[in-house]
Amino acid sequence: MTSGNLPSPAWSLEEEEAEDGGHGKPEELCSGEHPRQFFTEAQRLREQSLLLDEEVSVAGRVYRVHRVILAAVSSLFRDRLLNSRGPRTPISLNVAPRGWEAVLTFAYEGVLGSAPWRDVLAAAEALGAPRVKAVVQQRCEVLGSSQEDAEQPNGAEELRRNLRSIEVLYQQGIGCDLELEADGCRLWVHRAALACGSEFFGAMLLSGMRESQGTKVSLHTISAQDLRLLVSYAYSGVVQARWPGLLRAAQVALQYQSSSCLALCQRALAQGLSPTRCLALFSMAEAPGLEQLWSRARHYLLTHLPAVASCPAFPSFPATCLAELLDSDELHVQEEFEAFMAARCWLAANPATQVSEAKALLGCVRFGRMSTRELRRVHAVGLPTPLPPDLLQQLLVEAEVPGPERRREPDQALVVIGGDGLRSDMAVRQPSGKVWWARAFCCGIGLVRTVEWGCLPPLPAPGRFRHGAASLTGKELYVCGGQDFYSNSSTLASTFRWDPSQEDWEEVAPLCQARCFFPLVALDGLLYALGGRDNGIALDSVEVYDPELNVWREAPALPEPCFAHAAAILEGQLYLSGGCSGTDEILDTLLHYNPNLEKPRALLSPMGVPRAAHVMAALGGRLYVAGGLGKFGDLLSFEVYEPRTDSWTRLAPLPSPHVGAAVAILQGELFVLGGYSHRTYALSHLIHAYSPGLGRWLCLGTLPRPRAEMPACILHPAALVTTQHATKPAG
Incomplete structure (x- = not known):
């Protein structure tokens, strides 16, 4: 029963509180595992004849x-x-x-x-x-x-x-047989229930020591607030607090051994990260049991360094930790100049820093990777006083040219399947059967960025485009429908499956109806193919695939036929947006589709602009839609839907057209890959990523070949360990 030495949060969260005036409604988090753990422990105590009454x-x-x-x-x-x-x-x-x-x-x-x-x-x-x-x-x-x-x-x-x-x-005080006292707070509890709901109190009450006897226990190492939290969670499995309160609850759960409470708080903390909050988490970085949370916070810091550097708490960030971020290959900046400005900002706010320490920090900036334009900006800004002016020149002279590249190797694999090359000569034009996956994202000198690609087994000939692809578990791929040529009669119904145990694709049950221009999504262990087009006719039908039975069956239909629409899963709910109607009208609709209802559709607030052949993805509890085709051609517009308010907000537009592009969520960023421009019919091979924390787009490199009208999926990297085909696949 020692309090340990885990520090309290050392960083100010006044900004976070000020967002809602400090009076925002606390969020109620409920653990799905706690009731099961509670009664599993109760059963164990009964089998061992402990605390029976x-x-x-x-x-x-x-x-x-x-x-x-x-x-x-x-x-x-x-x-x-x-x-x-x-x-x-x-x-x-x-x-x-x-x-x-x-x-x-x-x-x-x-x-x-x-x-x-x-x-x-x-x-x-x-x-x-x-x-x-x-x-x-x-x-x-x-x-x-x-x-x-x-x-x-x-x-x-x-x-x-x-x-x-x-x-x-x-709550009603019925049958309570134990009084707990801490810091003037007295709570009457059930001895057996408390032992089942809290590992800390269970160990205390079953230890055979003095605290396990009698009807009263005085706790000298727990505050009244912490005691209420531990007892409340033991009985309910619920934590109710705003973000700073969750931080405190996680510390209490870690200190007093409440594993399910700790897991609940960690999940919530990881979902609500911001620059200020990541800095607040640093005080817990070394605590055993919080490694996963700190890993998420560290990744956020690496991908949002410019925003972090503008926080009031940034000058208090330890220099050694900032140096580690600047030195990391995974630092995700638009240009190396941003890394220099982060170091300069910290040094300006800490003028007492020794020259040797400043040199060590600035030495982590990769000056050898800067373009001539960036170097001119470095000279123009210079170093903050009282650092000597010649220190910068010394660093530039000592910089390795070219410096080591920054190389991000995501913890998930981005896979792109098939697609269309849009060649003008129809005689040689055919869909791609290639399946690529991104091994790493590399940053060269200046703004030069490349992607290191590998190959998975190709799709069965002759390839396909306008098809659907999804993964149920992150370990396998399903591909179905689409077209293998450019006539209305070339629409496909075939379905293929691949996993790492297979050298090639396996054909499984075909769709009930051939379809193209449709999204395929995974929900509750099933695959849903929604709408689309067959033989030039728009469809309102929906099919669902059960992998255990290897069968497609009909699901409730969409409210009207549509194709070239987008779909995404947000918090277990399926949404569809836009597309073209049966009369080729471009739609602005957002539909909530529940396949478990006889009439599964509910229209929500429409998008700000009608769009088709666009992308949609769920990220951070919101739906993002980007690009596509509008009534007057290419769309660069980008908007986000907030389910709590049923409203849309416009964001920074795409840097270039992406009609018929692929989309994926990777490491908290929205990826838009390939596509084409409807105005020029020029294919795109660019990969643009949007970071919600920075509110900007970043070009991360290119596809192996320009492609459009293909899907993308995310797989676990373990699924690709044995598939080392080619590092630079042909188109």
Whole structure:
């Protein structure tokens, strides 16, 4: 029971609080794992006869249980918990043993077991267990009166409801048998429930030491605020706080060994990163157990250095850490001059820095990679006082020319499949069958950027374009539909699958209907092919593929036929935007499509401009749409949809046209790849990436060959370890 030496947040988050006036509604985060962990521990304690406080006799057999766990489902045990003062007397039940055991299993595991439903109903009636009774009656109605065994309930949902019932008992003070005191705060809790919900308190209450005995425990190393957090989370699995509060909750969870609370806070903290928040996380960088969170924060710092350098807290960032960022190959800057300006900004705010330390920091800037224009800007800006002017000249003379390149090797693989070359000579024009994946993104001298490409096995000849591609697990690729030539009759229905265990593509069940110009998305372990066009006719049909059954089946149709539209999955929900209608009208619609409903469509706020052959992707809880074709030709416009307000916001436009481009999300950035210009019919081989934190586009290099009307996917790098085909694939 030591407090450890984990520091409190050392960075000011006043800016974050000021965004909502410090009165923003706290976000409620609920752990999906905590109820299961809570009752798994309860079951372990029961099997080892620990903290048991109730004896139940059924048909001559005595069962020892935790009264608070049974009280979550039974009014009989809730009443015994309410009147638990005085000597504890065993209880005898006149019910069938299998019916009692079913209720007991329901309380600890959320399921009923295999008892006959008549026995379970009788036991539920005797114990005052309405939820058990309702589950059995519902299942029996579905299965018919002739069925002897009731179907199992949803164990995870029932455990969540069980935990909520125990939380209500705590809030009402029913049956609490232990008083905790810390820093003047006193809380009455259930000994058994607290041991199940918190590793820290479980270890304390089961240790056999003085704190595990009696009805009162004084805690001298925990603040009142931390005690309330730990107890509240133990009973609920919920953390309610704005971002600074989450930072504090993560520290408490780490310090007092609440693994599920720590995991919950880390996920939330990683999703809400900003320059100021990343600097705030630095105080926790060395804490064991937070390596994954710090890795995400470090990556954010590497990709948003200009924005980080403009934060008020940036001068307090340790020089050694800034040097490590500047020296990293993965530093993601538009030009090396930005790295120099970050170092200069820090030195200007820390004038007491020794010359030797300043030289070491500036030595991490790769002056040898700068263009002549960048070097002129460096000379024009110079070094801040009181550093000697000749230090800059010394650094430039000592710089290695050319300096080492910056090389980003993402932790996921970007894959581009097939596409069209748009050659003017139709006799030699054919779709590509190549499948490429990006090994690394390299930064040369000045703004020169290249991508190191590798090849996967090519698609079966003759290739295809206007097709769909997706991955269900990140370890395999599915490709279906599209066209293999340039007539309406050349639309495809075939579907192919590839994974690293295969040397070539495997043909699986074909689509029910041939289609092209359609998106293919993965949702809940299934693939959805939405709309498109066949033989020149727009489609409203939707098909869903089940990989376990290897079969396509019909899903609810779209509200109207459309093709050349885009789709994306945001927080488990499927959205479609734009496209062309059956009369070739370009649409501005945004549709929420729920395949589990008979009428699965809900129209949302339309985009700012109608568009087709565009891209859409989900990033940071928002939907981004970019490029495509508008009523008057190429679109450079770029906008983002905010689901909470059902509204669109215009952002920085694309640097160049991308009609029929591919899209992917890689390391928190939106990638738009290839496409063409409808005005000139010139193909694009450029890769543009948008960083929401910086609000700008960056050209990261080029495709191996110019291509349009092809999809892109993201795979786990482990899936490509054994596929080392070619480093510079042909087109």
